Amino acid sequence: MEKYLAVDIGASSGRIFEAVLINKKIELKEIYRFDEYLKYEENTYFWDIEKIYGSIMSGLKKYFKENRQEDLSIGIDTWGVDFILLDSNDKILGRPVSYRDSRTNGMMEKVFGILAKEKIYEKTGIQFMEFNTLFQLYSLKLKDKSLLEKAETFLMIPDYLNYLLTGKKINEITNVSTTQMMNYKTGFWDDEILKITGFEKIKNTKLGKAGDIVGNISSEVQKELGIKRLNVILPGTHDTASAIAAVPHLEKEGTAAYISSGTWSLMGIESDYIISEKSYELNFTNEASVIEKKSRFLKNIMGLWLIQRVKKEYNDEFSFSEIVKLAKEEKEFISLINPNNERFLNPESMKDAICDYCIETNQKAPENIGQFGKLIFYSLAFLYAKTLKELEELSGLKIKGLNIIGGGSQNEYLNQLTSDAAEISVIAGPVEATVLGNVTMQAYAKGGIKSIEEGRKIIRDSSGLKKYRPEKNLKELYSNFLKLC
Structure with a gap:
């Protein structure tokens, strides 16, 4: 021990x-x-x-x-x-x-x-x-x-x-x-x-x-x-470097992407450095990995910040689980936003910013927290799907799975939507990825484990991971989303 x-x-x-x-x-x-x-x-x-x-x-x-x-x-x-x-x-x-x-x-x-x-x-x-x-x-x-x-x-x-x-x-x-x-x-x-x-x-x-x-x-x-x-x-x-060290299914380069999901969503792959006109144009970053000479090639996405702000504007009357439940019940509402639009970075009112965006793009503005939740979760899932295609294009790799780690990995509704939108298998967890990655590097330094790959296997065996597979066809809605980007 x-x-x-x-x-x-x-x-x-x-x-x-x-x-x-x-x-x-x-x-x-x-x-x-x-x-x-x-x-x-x-x-x-x-x-x-x-x-x-x-x-x-x-x-x-x-x-x-x-x-x-x-x-x-x-x-x-x-x-x-x-x-x-x-x-x-x-x-x-x-x-x-x-x-x-x-x-x-x-x-x-x-x-x-x-x-x-x-x-x-x-x-x-x-x-x-x-x-x-x-x-x-x-x-x-x-x-x-x-x-x-x-x-x-x-x-x-x-x-x-x-x-x-x-x-x-x-x-x-x-x-x-x-x-x-x-x-x-x-x-x-x-x-x-x-x-x-x-x-x-x-x-x-x-x-x-x-x-x-x-x-x-x-x-x-x-x-x-x-x-x-x-x-x-x-x-x-860097906390993101520690979190990615704990992604449980990155043993083989290019087979899986990750999303470190929280206030921000950091989506990428572990790879050689990828620096090109296209990566520059799409604003991808190459941060150093815990693995020497490897890059955390990723994109910053406005993550759960959107729903956190809306929740606060409803005076925290609803828990996150209640928001998810109400979002699921909104069967007819289908408006979408581009979460990375600059207006959502730190508006005085997130609700107003979202409603104004919907009106400007000829969509129905949300009227209750369930509709806000559905709009945000669907929009994030579609932005993840778009980013995944960009990752494949920039890296030349065929990505076969997506790992969602961090606190946001507990949102089962968003996990399933992501699997549907990206048409890919999703593995959710661990929640405490940053801490586990921190510990992995200490164990490696002290000889408790022999490699990062061994550490990731230990994390996989230690965590209650959940797998999601595509269930719904969201191609038509995804096409509508792309028109907003």
Whole structure:
């Protein structure tokens, strides 16, 4: 029996899990949860990094007070793009600003005036989002250059937390790839892009890869936790990289695609890097995989954010299961939207945005939450089907199955609609994919498993997966959807 600790921190909440690997199965137990660390002061959204680290330490203190076992390991994953700057005395410079902040507004166009958009994509393979680290740093160069001049160290959020635990500075590549400053061919920072930011000291910090052992916790942390050994190991520190490491049916390249389903739906394949005029045009991204020299070739899709917002506008009167039930009962309502239309990114009212879209496209606007639910679930399923065809076209592969992982994999109605729309077998689960992928990389680093493929088999055997096969012919409705794209 082997035990591991996994810290999974999202943009809204963080959790610490104990994982037990026994008899080729993984058992998970949540041991601590924390939230409310995104702050807004003086017109700036920023992360309360002291609260995040303090919460991790509080959870570990609680755990080790009840469990005196030594020689465990721990891995931390978080969201991407955001970072910490340290001065020559290793003190934080400024605030760790959130990607949700508006400081990057208009920065992309300024950067493209220095280096062509197509050239940046050719070098990095990363899709363009205004909050990418490249544009955050360029914003600092224009608005607070003195801060960059004082900076000696750049650490991404999980890497800074690892530094606090160990005193060692390493940036892990799956997260570094999200900066849009890593050259995919070299696996290192791109000099031409770094010159744009004016912060070439970023290269001074070592780069590591998933599965690397950072080292034991520092003597100060040992004293605070009352233990002598806790090895810090790099999982895929980008949470999506960890989630995809846990996709149970990716052993053979090209046989399966995945959807990491939550607020956003991240849909793609694990493959060689795919960088072409067509992938650029369709806004696909190539983020680094936990498997060296492989890409998480994927597309961001506006996911369950749509129904989450509608649910909130109904004052949370309905549970998600009730919304699904009411959606199923709406037999006659067939209006559709393109979920990736920019108007749905963060409207004042999601209900109004959807209704206006329907009216503008000569469709009936939804009138109750069941109709909103049906419209959203059908539209997402059709967008998944469209994206699947794009994946096949761009990769030249015949995809035979689709894995849906994460919290959204619990929506059986959407899973079945996806199978129907894409005319493909769907496997749903595991729900806690990110944590399981985090643990898989720790087990691999410590020799508990011999390969990622073995880890995926263990996850498959440990999880209550559910399979869906096409039941309905939705071709006519799908044709109507394509007219909206």
